């Protein structure tokens with residue numbers, strides 16, 4: 001038999017939570033004491049088995065192992081190498097300690113233990129530019145590493161092997177691991193300095209994998225595509241030389257990059273002693289020729305042509321063109337077809353979407369459908385190589401290619417996607433639509449007079465407690481157990497109560513409370529054309545938490561007002577200004593699955609026009625304070641600094657487009673949270689919101705330094721207390737905080753508010769906290785009375 005050269009397929013990682021979120025239920029049950037450890041371990045193993053078998057049944061050649069975790073893979077890496085911060089070291093090793101690192105622990109150190117502990121969780125951060133959050137390793141200069149006795153990576157490889165499945169272990173490379181870490185404490189220590197201490201443990205791990213029978217190892221070094229420094233370059237060189245020196249001859253290292261291009265890093269990469277390279281060709285197809293030019297002749301190249309982090313079908317014709325560029329230069333057996341990145345960021349399967357419009361459903365591919373795409377694409381190339389003709393397979397493949405072509409042709413011209421009116425409006429956007437006609441210094445006094453605002457005005461960020469009653473009513477309404485009218489009456493009552501309470505507390509600019517909203521993006525998505533919702537499109541956000549992002553499939557427009565009735569009703573209950581509440585275009589974009597057939601910039605612009613219409617309608621209806629939330633503006637930043645400016649230009653323009661049509665007396669607020677905004681301060685200034693309420697309470701000093709460094713010329717309300725904690729802040733601590741702010745900001749421009757929405761808190765905490773907040777306002781109005 002001639003060993004025909006064939007193209008192999010590879011998956012970089014498979015979603016772990018289970019198609020019915022089984023893992024979430026198991027783990028949360030374990031935390032609640034309802035599932036015991038052995039049930040958790042068995043359930044987790046069953047899921048791994050199911051996922052491996054499923055990938056095998058789809059014909060995937062390089063099936064990942066080590067992509068499964070009970071919380072987070074970066075945390076597992078820290079844990080497996082013994083990087084356990086001191087505060088957790090008294091907690092019994094194993095799951096209690098592991099979960100304490102993940103989510104903190106208040107109470108008994110382990111089930112039935114006498115020892116009582118109170119430790120906060122480790123920090124969580126966004127995984128590159130995805131909406132997944134990893135647990136940030138904490139490493140200090142004294143850190144040593146020690147590979148655990150039974151690394152899960154080795155155990156899982158063996159587990160799959162016992163099922164007859166030879167997997168490709170996946171590990172986070174040593175350099176990226178250290179670059180993902182932060183210095184423990186407040187020091188400036190660079191965790192990368194620990195590389196020499198870490199490498200021997202990586203070598204041990206690789207030796208154990210070799211002994212277990214592994215061949216290809218996927219070593220993820222996503223940082224390779226990011227901005228580099230001489231120190232990081234030196235780190236890659238020494239790390240891979242060290243690993244190569246001790247490498248078992250049976251192991252082959254597949255250096256894996258994603259989310260960025262590496263063609264301009266090939267001078268470095270091509271010198272590393274590894275056996276292959278993976279490219280994200282969905283993000284950067286144009287990097288392929290450059291990489292091929294510089295790729296060592298004997299390396300394997302893994303072509304990431306199936307998008308691991310979106311929900312759209314792969315266009316086969318485009319992928320095949322790309323693959324042909326590689327097959328022209330390399331033999332098939334040196335090429336692999338792969339997902340662009342781990343499928344962790346994709347929902348499971350379209351088979352659970354029974355309610356999705358069939359036209360739109362035909363354009364989509366979730367994780368399992370993506371496996372099928374890989375199978376088809378490899379077959380396209382392999383069938384021709386096979387010794388015997390394969391007419392059946394050939395006709396299947398032909399049919400799949402044809403169906404794919406039809407699907408894309410239909411999507412391109414569908415009236416659901418292309419809306420000529422939206423296109424027309426976009427073409428007519430003029431530069432004067434993204435600037436307020438009057439400068440802040442002139443409009444702000446007009447707004448104060450119009451709204452009769454006192455010095456140190458108080459407000460909140462929008463949502464009030466989403467109590468059990470509110471959630472139950474919504475659920476009943478969705479299930480049809482509560483009529484639309486009864487549900488509406490219920491919400492009107494909640495709103496009224498919320499307004500009365502704010503008046504009673506003495507807040508100056510009120511909100512309606514957002515009781516009608518389940519989620520700040522979903523609410524608007526449901527009312528805009530161009531959005532659809534899935535039933536089961538869950539993707540991991542962090543730990544056991546999953547989110548179900550809405551899908552933007554077509555040109556966006558707003559058939560009807562979305563919030564006007566609620567705001568008008570709430571305003572009718574009070575003579576104080578009622579703030580209208582909208583979610584901004586960039587946040588809608590960031591928290592949705594977005595179109596892959598037009599730039600994000602254009603989708604943001606469409607969203608902005610829709611929100612602009614809402615702003616206009618609110619203003620016409622007499623609402624003269626309007627908040628447009630943009631908590632996600634920073635997370636849209638590109639991974640490479642050189643691209644920040646271009647992003648910030650269109651992102652800020654989108655906000656301006658949504659907000660600039662109003663009169664001088666209409667006051668635009670915006671709100672930001674979730675990250676520190678220091679490195680984008682100039683862009684925030686350019687948004688030119690009259691008032692920005694911004695999360696501050698967890699990173700006080702940093703934010704103030706930024707105010708100091710860049711100056712901020714409009715009004716601002718840096719959060720006076722942290723809404724993430726159930727604690728009621730005292731008047732004294734808020735007084736202190738405000739006094740500190742006054743060292744940096746002019747008193748005439750300061751607003752008093754919590755640092756984010758109050759929906760996760762209960763009413764008792766909220767009332768007490770806000771009463772203290774208004775007491776602080778009263779105190780400072782007295783102190784500044786003669787300057788008012």
Ligand code: MET
Pocket residue numbers: 461462463520581629631671673756757758759
């Ligand atoms: C994540 S920012 C939340 C803003 C929203 N208006 C709220 O108050 O909940």
Ligand SMILES: [Zn+2]
Pocket residue numbers: 461631671672673674755756757
């Ligand atoms: Zn917020």
